[in-house]
Amino acid sequence: MKNHKEISLVAQLDNLDFSSQSLSRDRIGLELNRRIFRTQSIGNKSDQPTRKGNMFRNPLPAFVLGFFLALAGFSVAHPDTRGALMKTFYRVGNGTVIISGGQKTDLPGNSSLKRGFEERIDTGEDFAMGTIYGGYGCGVPEGADPFMKQTPSLQIAAGLVNRTLMVPTYFHEALSANMHFQKAEILPNGMAALYFGAGPYETRLTQQLVDQNNTVTYSTSTLEVKADGSRVTTYLDPQLEELNAKGISVFWQAHDEGTRRRFGRWAEEKTDTVIGKFYWEDGGQSFTLDGRFLTKEEGLKIINSLEPYNHK
């Protein structure tokens, strides 16, 4: 028979739950659903689950969903949302804007933004995805596939876009050569997200063609659902710092409060790490560089090392 202490220890071990610390639960669920949906679409056209259901049935963390909705609002240029936003805009370049401050409320049962966006996702007119770095939404150009393409080959990724990709030539000394490039994701609108390093060293470089008529808008926000069902989106001030790299201005956002909170108590005790992001424009492309533990100094080294990718 087990003694009292043994039973107590068993009970403690049984109740030990790490999963609430996870940053990725919702993202993994979304990725799996997206893959399952694609399989179903190919295998059985008449029995496909809707992406609308998958996207909004899985609860996203507040900061991700808020970010996602904010991006969605601007990417699809929904008139209700534009009217409701009275914000400060930081212009990084001709085609890159960052929203700062302000608040938006969707009344219960009247979320026209969400409803409209869901419908456009369903019909393949729009695309949306959630990542640990935030959500992303965009329109799907006519004739393009309404889903993300992923490849572990930089050469294949380069062939999927109609421009020259920029890639870093500097990597932290701790990363061996086979840990440098991990994968590329190409979105329906041509945005490329390249992933370098792995685990805590993972950094993501995004790049997409922009001009005055084709802009990308970023924001960081929190989403609060009130007791009456209304949804309040609060846009956080990004605290940008202008720096210089490769002879151009780049903007450093020191850390993402939403992400930082999600790391929980342990993250608050970290004083030697930051969760940061760079924004800049160069050569008609809008870039971001982010990583869970990317430092300003490390990011600048990576940006300074960027070179056009030539696979020949």
Added chain:
Amino acid sequence: MKPDLQIVSENKIDPQDPRTFGQAYEEFFPRVYNYISYRISETAVADDLTSITFHKGLDRFASFDPDRASFSTWLLTIARNTVNDHQRKMGRRRLSLQKWWRPQTISEIDPEKLMIAGEERNCLMAAIARLSSQERDILGLKFAAGKTNRSIAEVIGKSESHVGVIVHRAMRKLRAELEEKK
């Protein structure tokens, strides 16, 4: 003791229908994540390995044979192999990586301070982090994943009595460490 995963969802799993894998995800995530967290202290790495586990699971789902193993045993075997692969790859680089980035891992939490603050849970996590890799593996399968000793024996390819001995030894170590800190 939690019920064995195979009792919870076994009748829902159909390898011919990938949607059942998606439905099982929500239910199985906590235990897979908790198992990996028993073995890997860094939250960010546990996130990545959990993601890899489920994506591998979906890749191989069509070949899952319920007559050969329960879904939970099959999925946890993938999780276990994923962690083993990661630890093999990272082992050689661990020292140099720590120079650049030093996450606060479970093993770095000062048990005494935490005990003073009344955080027995964290003290227990710190004690788990000091167990051997094999002990963490087996305790993770038993308590985080809710497997029986017999199921654990299937997963790790050892006898049930061997598993019982390891569990007993690990529990004794944990109890001794927790007693010592009081």
